[in-house]
Amino acid sequence: MAPELSNPVFHVSSYGLKHLVGHLHRSGRWTDLHRLLALETDDGRNAWYEAKRSGLDADYVQDISIARRSIDPGGVCLSGAGHHPLRMGSEALGHAG
Numbered sequence: 001m002a003p004e005l006s007n008p009v010f011h012v013s014s015y016g017l018k019h020l021v022g023h024l025h026r027s028g029r030w031t032d033l034h035r036l037l038a039l040e041t042d043d044g045r046n047a048w049y050e051a052k053r054s055g056l057d058a059d060y061v062q063d064i065s066i067a068r069r070s071i072d073p074g075g076v077c078l079s080g081a082g083h084h085p086l087r088m089g090s091e092a093l094g095h096a097g
Helices: 014-026 030-038 047-052 057-068
Strands: none
Touching: 014 030, 014 057, 030 057, 047 057
């Protein structure tokens, strides 16, 4: 299957690939951040890793490090007040109209 059909984040812009995790973290949208990093391709691979794979692996490792900072020591994802889970429309993901 073509990557654009099997990967839900295939069309994220290069800017989004580089900065979306940081933006979600800084805005307190930790649930969205963790859901983004947990998305899978149709064949069960990590969609965010696959999308970033064409770049440096260090970028993916940095994204994971950022996500880990949003988890309290008990392993519970911290929740930003007033933030709703998974409100990432095409604009937030960097999709073109």
